[in-house]
Amino acid sequence: MGAIPEATTAGPRPGSVPSPAPLRIGVLALQGSFALHAAVLRRLGIEAVEVRRAAALEGLDGLIIPGGESSTMLKFLVEENLFDPLVAFHRDGGALYGTCAGAILLARTVENPAQESLGVLDIEIQRNGYGRQLESHLGTCPCPALGEPDLPLVMIRGPVISDTGPRVEVLAEWRGQPAFVREGKVLATTFHPELTDDTRIHAYFLELAGEAREATAGKTGGTISR
Amino acid sequence: MSTEFRLKTGLADMLKGGAIMDVTNAEQARIAEDAGAVSVMALERVPADIRRDGGVARMSSPEKIREIIESVSIPVMAKVRIGHFVEAQILQEMGVDFVDESEVLTPADEENHIDKHAFEVPFVCGCRNLGEALRRIGEGAALIRTKGEAGSGNIVEAVRHLRQIGNELRRLTILTDDELMSASKELRAPYEIVRMVARDGRLPVPNFAAGGVATPADAALCMQLGAESVFVGSGIFKSTDPEQRAKAIVKAVTHYRDPAMLVEVSMGLGEPMRGLDIATMPEEELLQTRGN
Numbered sequence: 001m002g003a004i005p006e007a008t009t010a011g012p013r014p015g016s017v018p019s020p021a022p023l024r025i026g027v028l029a030l031q032g033s034f035a036l037h038a039a040v041l042r043r044l045g046i047e048a049v050e051v052r053r054a055a056a057l058e059g060l061d062g063l064i065i066p067g068g069e070s071s072t073m074l075k076f077l078v079e080e081n082l083f084d085p086l087v088a089f090h091r092d093g094g095a096l097y098g099t100c101a102g103a104i105l106l107a108r109t110v111e112n113p114a115q116e117s118l119g120v121l122d123i124e125i126q127r128n129g130y131g132r133q134l135e136s137h138l139g140t141c142p143c144p145a146l147g148e149p150d151l152p153l154v155m156i157r158g159p160v161i162s163d164t165g166p167r168v169e170v171l172a173e174w175r176g177q178p179a180f181v182r183e184g185k186v187l188a189t190t191f192h193p194e195l196t197d198d199t200r201i202h203a204y205f206l207e208l209a210g211e212a213r214e215a216t217a218g219k220t221g222g223t224i225s226r
Numbered sequence: 227m228s229t230e231f232r233l234k235t236g237l238a239d240m241l242k243g244g245a246i247m248d249v250t251n252a253e254q255a256r257i258a259e260d261a262g263a264v265s266v267m268a269l270e271r272v273p274a275d276i277r278r279d280g281g282v283a284r285m286s287s288p289e290k291i292r293e294i295i296e297s298v299s300i301p302v303m304a305k306v307r308i309g310h311f312v313e314a315q316i317l318q319e320m321g322v323d324f325v326d327e328s329e330v331l332t333p334a335d336e337e338n339h340i341d342k343h344a345f346e347v348p349f350v351c352g353c354r355n356l357g358e359a360l361r362r363i364g365e366g367a368a369l370i371r372t373k374g375e376a377g378s379g380n381i382v383e384a385v386r387h388l389r390q391i392g393n394e395l396r397r398l399t400i401l402t403d404d405e406l407m408s409a410s411k412e413l414r415a416p417y418e419i420v421r422m423v424a425r426d427g428r429l430p431v432p433n434f435a436a437g438g439v440a441t442p443a444d445a446a447l448c449m450q451l452g453a454e455s456v457f458v459g460s461g462i463f464k465s466t467d468p469e470q471r472a473k474a475i476v477k478a479v480t481h482y483r484d485p486a487m488l489v490e491v492s493m494g495l496g497e498p499m500r501g502l503d504i505a506t507m508p509e510e511e512l513l514q515t516r517g518n
Binding site: 029030031032033034035036052067068069071072075076100101112113127128131132133134136137138154156157192195 | 229230232233236237239240241242243244259261262263264265299300301318321323324346347348476477479480481484
């Protein structure tokens, strides 16, 4: 699995190496580490769209929900009418990746304390699962799907995934709990790759977004945007 | 920057694009969290009351801090007096997520700030200009905020400090390498950090605004001037409708470049806190000149 999104090579464009006008990726920019995610995507050749309103989801192949405060972001999703459009984005085949607070928003069930969530990823997740800031920590963990070296982990008041459904693939574990998971076109990490120099998870996400674009293009008779 | 330091600035990164609100008890903390604050700042009195009542302003009591920590799920910050490293040790022991070494409280040391490298808990410090920011970063601050003029309800000083830092940052980037030692001397800031900032054109830690934010428009103004988040002190709980004003300021920080949203959130808020004209204030009443 290379750093270059394979799906972009399968499109109708000639040349078939990474396209200079490739995927349309958004970063939910309500609050949190959205600019850092956009910076990682820029290193991978993608100029991300900052999403603050539902209309900005139009035509996106993938969306990253960044780290930050999940309770703050949830208020915006509910009060500014983004909740249902995000669920619809997933249902229509858009790829999603949530880091930390983003993973909490994607989950089926949120605890400690319980709060509403999009329910597009079949996991149960505990907010602040390791405790307060003094328990924030660094580490590395193996991730066979992404090869060597091990993934660097930055856990900032991170959540803990306490249960995963049958269709959820665990791509990396930390302290015996899933830390990087995938279900279809939804990815989640309880840690923050956007705080490191390692771009492999974002590249992997771009592959999923490429597949998402291909699938929806097939459905709608060859057009690239949805 | 050490990898351990990344844990400290990492929490600041997660607070970007948000509002951090001063609270004095659990009830206010819950109002702030319900409004969408990314964090709350515990202190014994809001700055406007400190200004009014006078006396020595200290760290909030451990009971109050415990009560606030237990009442919300968002990170809790708390203020200590400049140079009062034992207050900071107490806050760290209690599990506070961020310590504000703040000019709003009465300084405990008129010469020295806390050695913030010695702590695991991250620190935020105020500044009025680039030199002050870089000295605090040299001491280990993981987050910088403008001082503004706390408890004044007047945004003019925060604007002055944001512009000053931006201006000095831009000037550093055009200097040649052999001019940086002299710049470091003028800024009274560590040479290595001056070099890093000149190379990157930005501070090595996030830069938030504080001091005098009273309206959603004030918050959006700070964001448009380059602040990455906004601290709101007396502005919330000294207004006539704290719940609505807190919500409106949270939304204004997110939609800071969207005038239509700013119109919407600025309506129906009741009266903002009454402001002070800083130009006519006696020098000794200014909080921003404490610590340098």
